[in-house]
Amino acid sequence: MEEKLDLKKENIIPDPWSLPLETLDVSKAELFQNNKHGEYFRRLRKEAPVHYCPDSMHGAYWSITKYNDIIAIDTDHKRFSSDTNIVIGDVPEPEFVAPMFIAMDEPKHGVQRKTVQPAVAPTQLSEMEEALRQRVCKILDDLPINEEFNWVERVSKELTTQMLATLFDFPFEDRHLLPYWSDVSTTTTTTGQDVDMFERQRILAEETLVYFSKLWHKRAAEPKKFDFISLFAHGEETKDMINNPAEFLGNLILLIVGGNDTTRNSISAGVVELNRNPKEYDKLKSDPSLIPNMVSEIIRYQTPLGHMRRTALEDVEFRGQKIRKGDRVVMWYVSGNRDEEVIDNPDEFLIDRDKARQHVSFGFGIHRCMGNRVGEMQLRILWEEILKRFDRIEMTGEPERVLSNFVMGYSNVPVIVHKK
Amino acid sequence: MVKVVFVEHQGNQHEVNAYKGESLMEAAVSNDVPGIDADCGGNCACGTCHVFVNADWLSKVGQRSEMENLMLEYAENLKSNSRLSCQIEISEELEGLTVELPKEQY
Numbered sequence: 001m002e003e004k005l006d007l008k009k010e011n012i013i014p015d016p017w018s019l020p021l022e023t024l025d026v027s028k029a030e031l032f033q034n035n036k037h038g039e040y041f042r043r044l045r046k047e048a049p050v051h052y053c054p055d056s057m058h059g060a061y062w063s064i065t066k067y068n069d070i071i072a073i074d075t076d077h078k079r080f081s082s083d084t085n086i087v088i089g090d091v092p093e094p095e096f097v098a099p100m101f102i103a104m105d106e107p108k109h110g111v112q113r114k115t116v117q118p119a120v121a122p123t124q125l126s127e128m129e130e131a132l133r134q135r136v137c138k139i140l141d142d143l144p145i146n147e148e149f150n151w152v153e154r155v156s157k158e159l160t161t162q163m164l165a166t167l168f169d170f171p172f173e174d175r176h177l178l179p180y181w182s183d184v185s186t187t188t189t190t191t192g193q194d195v196d197m198f199e200r201q202r203i204l205a206e207e208t209l210v211y212f213s214k215l216w217h218k219r220a221a222e223p224k225k226f227d228f229i230s231l232f233a234h235g236e237e238t239k240d241m242i243n244n245p246a247e248f249l250g251n252l253i254l255l256i257v258g259g260n261d262t263t264r265n266s267i268s269a270g271v272v273e274l275n276r277n278p279k280e281y282d283k284l285k286s287d288p289s290l291i292p293n294m295v296s297e298i299i300r301y302q303t304p305l306g307h308m309r310r311t312a313l314e315d316v317e318f319r320g321q322k323i324r325k326g327d328r329v330v331m332w333y334v335s336g337n338r339d340e341e342v343i344d345n346p347d348e349f350l351i352d353r354d355k356a357r358q359h360v361s362f363g364f365g366i367h368r369c370m371g372n373r374v375g376e377m378q379l380r381i382l383w384e385e386i387l388k389r390f391d392r393i394e395m396t397g398e399p400e401r402v403l404s405n406f407v408m409g410y411s412n413v414p415v416i417v418h419k420k
Numbered sequence: 421m422v423k424v425v426f427v428e429h430q431g432n433q434h435e436v437n438a439y440k441g442e443s444l445m446e447a448a449v450s451n452d453v454p455g456i457d458a459d460c461g462g463n464c465a466c467g468t469c470h471v472f473v474n475a476d477w478l479s480k481v482g483q484r485s486e487m488e489n490l491m492l493e494y495a496e497n498l499k500s501n502s503r504l505s506c507q508i509e510i511s512e513e514l515e516g517l518t519v520e521l522p523k524e525q526y
Binding site for chain 1: 457458459460461463464465466467487490491493494496523524525526
């Protein structure tokens with residue numbers, strides 16, 4: 001019965017080539033949940049690479065779908081603003097606006113980002129590598145053998161949660177709160193889900209903010225350390241952020257989501273794609289030195305965050321299209337990473353791909369992902385330790401994807417782990 | 421061809437023959453010099469081709485653009501002689517140019 005319902009859901013997603021181009025809407029979250037978005041973007045890249053959709057649940061929006069056009073918009077921050085809105089749907093004003101530096105323009109964005117960036121810059125990360133490896137080993141050694149379980153829960157979510165707890169120096173026993181709050185934040189009407197925004201706001205304000213405010217006061221009273229809260233609390237320009245609860249909450253959400261949904265889904269995607277491409281799994285096992293390159297390929301192939309949105313600050317003529325002041329401009333990273341003009345055989349998952357680092361998943365310009373090295377490090381260490389222990393992580397059923405046009409993720413990846 | 425030298429963080433030297441008109445980043449990548457990631461392929465958009473230009477050469481490699489300045493502000497270990505190597509164009513004037521690489525790109 002359940003299977004029939006699923007089939008029906010897929011059937012209601014029409015073939016994009018059968019629809020009128022003028023009204024093609026790629027923002028529907030169910031496209032991504034059913035993994036049907038690929039052909040939609042292929043058509044846009046081919047027939048209308050800078051495309052105006054006149055109507056959607058988020059209103060009208062431009063789609064930027066080609067690799068180089070995404071770089072052009074992403075680096076043009078003076079004309080394409082990140083202020084307040086960085087996903088396709090507008091934050092309902094004013095009660096839900098939570099300012100965070102990813103959704104600010106210069107100079108404020110730079111000031112806040114530079115304050116917390118040292119927590120995830122290479123020097124600090126190399127200090128953490130050994131401790132992270134021990135945690136990875138523990139997670140892997142505790143896995144059931146020859147018994148089906150959900151890889152997302154036991155590994156992807158657990159590892160990223162532990163890493164994030166370290167970056168916040170968050171009480172370890174309460175660490176499960178972090179992915180919980182992350183999921184609450186990313187379940188929002190602004191990325192295509194139907195949800196009670198007031199209840200979402202209540203949880204974030206009454207639970208997340210209250211918990212972190214206590215942490216802040218503790219860190220402010222102690223000497224400065226290299227965790228996010230301490231860096232904010234001692235930062236010359238940010239030490240009063242605690243008096244601006246909306247902005248404190250906004251930045252917390254940014255750092256929690258940034259460290260959760262992204263790497264979590266790349267960890268899951270690695271297992272999914274290696275199972276779908278057994279030749280690649282064989283390559284990996286015979287040559288573990290491919291791991292760093294594979295990590296970049298996973299991040300390209302999965303594109304953990306499908307898009308980022310900007311708002312035009314002035315009229316701009318772009319690739320022959322007239323983008324007007326105030327228009328929403330959506331850079332579909334998930335499409336740029338499949339641009340056949342820039343990436344050879346982009347639909348293939350190849351762990352030894354040439355120039356695998358040249359993907360758009362981290363974005364470009366001043367808002368480029370701050371935690372990219374943390375994500376890469378977690379994936380690298382995880383796969384190093386997997387190869388030492390396991391002959392194979394066998395995917396035993398179809399993975400389930402999440403409903404969102406922003407988070408490209410998995411809720412369930414059933415696996416059986418086979419020991420070496 | 422123009423001879424340029426990359427010095428890794430721990431001291432390893434790589435002497436490379438660069439083509440006039442290409443960027444210093446391209447010269448490094450096409451000669452497999454380790455330590456230059458160049459994730460954006462030369463668009464001054466990622467900050468992962470960071471180098472330190474030896475003092476003697478600073479005036480010859482030109483000025484940072486506004487965008488390069490902005491990107492470098494987010495690099496680790498920004499110094500007054502920091503440059504993004506994708507923004508330095510190889511010319512005959514740069515024969516012998518020596519740059520140092522950071523321990524890691526960010």
